[in-house]
Amino acid sequence: MDPEQAVEMVDENTICVAAILGSTLNGEFEDVKRINDLSCAECSFCRWETPIHVDAASGGFIAPFLYPELEWDFRLPWVKSINVSGHKYGLVYPGIGWCVWRTKEDLPDELIFHINYLGSDQPTFTLNFSKGSSQVIAQYYQLIRHGTQGYRNIMENCQENAMVVKEGLEKTGRFNIVSKDEGVPLVAFSLKDHSRHDEFEISDMLRRFGWIVPAYTMPADAQHVTVLRVVIREEFSRTLAERLVLDIDTVMAQLDALPSKLAPPALLPATLPKTVVVANGHVKKTELETQKSVTEAWKKFVLAKKTNGV
Ligand SMILES: Cc1ncc(COP(=O)(O)O)c(C=O)c1O
Numbered sequence: 354m355d356p357e358q359a360v361e362m363v364d365e366n367t368i369c370v371a372a373i374l375g376s377t378l379n380g381e382f383e384d385v386k387r388i389n390d391l392s393c394a395e396c397s398f399c400r401w402e403t404p405i406h407v408d409a410a411s412g413g414f415i416a417p418f419l420y421p422e423l424e425w426d427f428r429l430p431w432v433k434s435i436n437v438s439g440h441k442y443g444l445v446y447p448g449i450g451w452c453v454w455r456t457k458e459d460l461p462d463e464l465i466f467h468i469n470y471l472g473s474d475q476p477t478f479t480l481n482f483s484k485g486s487s488q489v490i491a492q493y494y495q496l497i498r499h500g501t502q503g504y505r506n507i508m509e510n511c512q513e514n515a516m517v518v519k520e521g522l523e524k525t526g527r528f529n530i531v532s533k534d535e536g537v538p539l540v541a542f543s544l545k546d547h548s549r550h551d552e553f554e555i556s557d558m559l560r561r562f563g564w565i566v567p568a569y570t571m572p573a574d575a576q577h578v579t580v581l582r583v584v585i586r587e588e589f590s591r592t593l594a595e596r597l598v599l600d601i602d603t604v605m606a607q608l609d610a611l612p613s614k615l616a617p618p619a620l621l622p623a624t625l626p627k628t629v630v631v632a633n634g635h636v637k638k639t640e641l642e643t644q645k646s647v648t649e650a651w652k653k654f655v656l657a658k659k660t661n662g663v
Contacts, residue, residue: 374412
């Protein structure tokens, strides 16, 4: 996000400016303080009293421990609400996340359902009503079990292991690192040379070694960039980090030995006969045309399988 542009876009219809603390795509922290500081008495941001919401799904459990000086939270007056996923760096099994508001007044009362249920008022701000409490208990346990220092140790460890992966990948000389050192402990990287293979092939081949490393294209205006992403969590040890780099190295060597899937079709005709021979009224296909029709037939076959859900 460009803070200047975001603030300029604010008008009477803006509910909030949402900043992400830890982008899903590359782990980057957006500059919440800059957005906050851009507001001045004359800007539409202040005129419409536009709140800032921080989506700190991952960063909410990272920034306080790794970057305590970074101001992204209620230290900034325009930040009125923050959401955090407990099941990410809160270190709980899936199913817990929460949102906190700066003051009671910042959560409009009309968004809360008051239900007269079994004799008492039950205010609820969720989409469903009854829900198990096991994740809340697990989160509570983790908070008191680790404490501030425990979480700090774990996050520092994650960050160090992220650097092991990053430096290992840099040493191969084959990748550009597209994540920053400050942010979520993850490494997003892309191939320097796309002439023979792409990131999707690396992701596929890594599965054979038991790794699920997603490959994806970046969003609008950067779709031409494809990245692989490794998220480092508590249980990802230094040994695993070194092992992953070795396996990526092995995959690269295996890919080097394979023919490129990305050979541009335009190169093929030069090596194949181009003439179409007509014999007995029948058109004899060139090798290229035969190849194309076989490929087409296979594509149809595969697509038919897919739509059948097989
Ligand atoms: C920035 C960001 N916001 C929100 C979410 C969704 O979080 P949850 O799975 O807790 O709903 C994610 C998940 O990856 C995320 O990265």
